[in-house]
Amino acid sequence: MKKSIGFLMLLITMIVLAACGNSGGEKKAGENVTLKYGMWNKDQVPAVEKIIENFEKANPTIKVEIELTPREQYFQKLETAANGGAMPDVFWMNGPNVARFANGKALLPLTDLVKKDKFEMSNYPETLTSLYTINDDIYGVPKDFDTTGLFYNKKIFDEAGVPYPDETWTWEDLKEAAVKLTNKEAGIYGIAAELKNQGSYYDLIWQNGGEIITKDGKSTGFADPAVIEALEYWYSFTEEGASPTYAQLTETRSTDMFMSGKLAMTFDGSWRVAVFKDNPDLDVAPLPQGKERAVTIHGLANVISAKTKNQEAAWTFVKYLGSKDAAQVFAETGTVIPALNGMQEAWLESVPTMNLQVFIDALEYSHPLPNIEQTSALWAEETNILKKAFSGEISVEDAAKELAASADKILNK
Structure with a gap:
């Protein structure tokens, strides 16, 4: 009898200990x-x-x-x-x-x-x-x-007498319009030439026939003349006064400047529709075309x-x-x-005042963001080096070549 009671007590203790041991693990079905x-x-x-x-x-x-x-x-x-x-x-x-x-x-x-x-x-x-x-x-x-589009303020275009952007626009059309739309007295710039990759210079690099990372993943394309030319084109908006400076865009986001009527145009992704949709003055067009059509997809x-x-x-x-x-x-x-x-059709119908079809059409000529293990380090290096060019400290060409050498070391670590 004593042995039976002892065995029963031991069994109860084991059950209690097992229950306690499970308390920090996976929750069971039905538990909150x-x-x-x-x-x-x-x-x-x-x-x-x-x-x-x-x-x-x-x-x-x-x-x-x-x-x-x-x-x-x-x-x-x-x-x-x-x-x-x-x-x-x-x-x-x-x-x-x-x-x-x-x-x-x-x-x-x-x-x-x-x-x-x-x-x-x-x-x-x-x-x-x-x-x-x-x-x-x-x-x-x-x-x-998401893909990238050219958001624009119809009111600013109308006041400047500039036709709205459409699928026929080229890099030259974008530059010409940005200069005309800039009104320094009113504090309005034609566009924001931001130093960001997606929705900015990556799109232009691909449009100019360049590449970010080679197919074997061992080097970047930043020293390529096509890439340098794209970066120089983007920085030229700042040089010519049609874009806020790097310092201004660091202090105030382009999204805020656009929403407050201080930017006529901005490159941005489809995720911004939720922010811009309630302003009747805003619409979106395809990105202007370079040597080819291209946008970033992610x-x-x-x-x-x-x-x-x-x-x-x-x-x-x-x-x-x-x-x-x-x-x-x-x-x-x-x-x-x-x-x-x-489910894309329902999204298109959600904001009938905007030409959201441009984001869906862009799927046909989109390029995915890099997804290699060193991407985060690569992006940090892009910002550290290219900001020297976009703030006017060194030339775009020198910055691009410096970035190419540094980025290639990162990729091959």
């Missing part, structure tokens, strides 16, 4: 969990909040809290959090950084989950699914995609932290973020172009 969702664009918060509201109604045991971090600090914060084990459960990822975080074991591979649930990745553009596939493993479910994906303690709930949320219901909210609010095939 709270997910942290990391993102950087505050303009998308209203749409995301609506999507979360709908998700929580359908999944009452899962709550989602947004962690908003400015774009400038986002990836540094993620890197620090990855090292400390405090990453959000689900978060935004972009192409230039996915290889770095995937190879650093910070992201949860989704391949087995996709297969298990028969989740159809073919419902998204192949260019986006391949962007987030590293070493044959899927790491992200595409959220949206798209974000939702990924899961490799260290999440709520893997099942996180995957449920990611699947919902990639669903038609979520895409419908993004489309109808004009927030972004949904990545889900078949």
